[in-house]
């Protein structure tokens with residue numbers, strides 16, 4: 001079992017990396033399931049990811065209540081995390097962000113985000129779009145209740161990514177390193193797909209190519225090399 005202190009340190013690094021790689025700005029959050037208590041998750045109090053430190057990390061139950069409440073402000077969209085950890089026992093880490101590169105795919109019916117480069121194979125074959133309005137009517141688009149969270153988790157299904165109409169996306173994975181890699185290459189693929197679009201038909205990865213490339217990029221050799229690079233660039 002992973003050492004909880006190492007996991008917390010890694011979660012801080014994940015926040016810094018995603019901020020530094022321009023996936024997250026003032027908003028967005030990263031969480032991990034508690035390594036020893038699967039009915040809890042760990043996430044920062046409400047701070048911009050670039051500023052998160054070990055002292056900001058708090059534990060929550062899967063209904064998103066803080067285990068040791070204090071006077072710190074909390075992220076309003078905690079239900080994204082609690083509801084997905086409840087629905088998907090396999091998920092160990094979650095990123096929610098409002099990446100500008102991904103947003104066009106959340107609002108255009110004629111644009112489907114699909115992996116077209118080997119390094120982005122890990123985003124998976126299917127990227128469903130969730131529209132909060134379908135079930136909840138007009139809202140401020142944020143996932144603020146467990147009902148919202150459950151509906152989002154249902155749309156995510158067994159996929160790795162769910163796009164959120166006019167809002168952003170949520171990415172899940174088996175480890176904190178994998179969720180960071182998947183989130184970074186989701187934005188890279190999104191940007192490149194838009195850049196390629198004016199030149200005609202795009203050749204996307206086949207299902208088998210997606211499997212083989214994901215295996216390669218999630219291997220420990222590839223992952224540790226990328227993690228060291230991103231962490232160093234982020235100043236950690």
Ligand SMILES: [Zn+2]
Nearest residue numbers: 077096167168
């Ligand atoms: Zn959001």
